[in-house]
Amino acid sequence: MAGRLHAAMKQHDKAVEMLKKVVVREPNNLSAHALLSQSYLELGRLQEAIGEFQRILAMNPEDQSAQQSLRSALDKMRKEGPSAKQAPGAARASAAAAAPPVAPAPTAVAEPPKAAASPVSTAVPAFAAADELAMRGMYDEAVEAYQRILDVDPDNFMARSKLREVYRMRDAIEAPSAPAAGQPVSAAAPASDQAKETQADKISDDEILYLLGLMEATADSGAAAAGAGAGSRAAAAGPAVAVDEPLLGNLEELAPGPRVEFRAAAPAAAVPSVSATLPPPVAEEKVAEVVAPIEAPATKAQAAKAPAAKAPAAKAPAATPPPSVEAVPAVDEGKVREVLARLVATEGMRQAFLVSGERLIATGEALGEEQAEHATTLVRMLSDITRRAAESMKQGAAKQVLIFGTEGMVMVSPAVPGILAAVAGAGVKVGLLRLALNDCLRRLGEVS
């Protein structure tokens, strides 16, 4: 473990070098900024890490994880002062520590730091590493990474969403002839093209070690003391690992052996996507670990089998059950469908669904599996954001959100057994729909 961490630490110098080039070339690459901030932190270069967090927030002011991390870094700088951990070449950190407080942070960040580091404060680099693993098609490792985040912060909505996304992508590997619509075209490219890209994108295991090191060093701050466990994976890594994309570009200088052709790094995205070739076919036992996180109508039987298949075959890290969303009362699906069908029968209504725990019960226009998952994520996101907004403004509990678009409207409302959502077409009568929605909420309460 010590050797592994040592290797990872040495990698941070290299990582900083290459990531700096990446962010110069791609200043909006959020993943690169997140990785760079982590490397700076590892090197004790707090001032520069803070600068990176501020750049992330400049691009995405609502990134609460970055806000938390920035707060933690500022707090650390204030506490440690000139005695802050110094790494070779980190003279600037010392200068920064002795200097007045750093440039004003965004308002949301400038409040006094909390006494203890929030679980979220470690999540930014952990997220970045997990995202990178997912982007490279290393789904098992990405699952582990997201689960580590959830171990620390079980309510982390984004980690849950991304974990589901990774499960979905692993599912897609099983059915390459019918890739999910959200996947990049290259994921569905002919096998010959995939083979060509895979060959072109070989990188050294150092890159993998770097990512895994980041993941473990950040998600588990006590890893250095543990001394064992992580090294086994490092030892298991071969001399070269084929991945589907270059590590944030610019790896030509670092990759050993013959020159390989790397493509430009993918632009930053809120949700990781597979942006190049798929990894080799997944072993059967790994496939058994895949869990259908929601129960779309079309895959009900399939989803029902998933938990049973998962339990015996799961390897140790993946044995952690998929994150549950919330405790919900048991629902009679048949009765819920009846109530939803009544809502959909309202003039202009297209779809109605109830998100209850990990399940999605839908009626109306058919939803594909991917659509169902997107719908679930969006409905939860809207419900969550609205609830927090209402709470922060002391306006009581959120009861209903209506979104009016140019071609229809969406309604989201907390219901007794979960979250009710409905989609209506254009020209719909708002008052009528609100009546129908309230009636549906009442009936859902009765059948739950």
Added chain:
Amino acid sequence: MDFKAVLRDTIGSVDGAVGAGLIGLDGIVIDQVSGKADFDMAIAGAEYATIVKSARKASEEFGIGTTNEVMISTEKTTMLMMTVGKDYFVALAMNLDGNLGRGRLELKKAISKIEKEL
């Protein structure tokens, strides 16, 4: 342009209106009028900007076109938000017994005035 005057006219025309604001999608309040001491649009602005942005994403995903309005009901208030161009929205907060239909109408009138200036 006196945005405050437009906002004041709006809440003056709607029964139950307690506040109105012109807010950027970055959460910064450009101007606001509050008719209730405990309702601070400056705080609401940041929260509702997040909601409007999320609503835009939801609109795309659910295939309902471009978001032009969001309405949120809580236990204490109803908030109407209408987009103004790409980067702004106008919010109107109302009591639960407020006249929603009138609120939407007056908000649309206010938007046409504000759009000309922005």
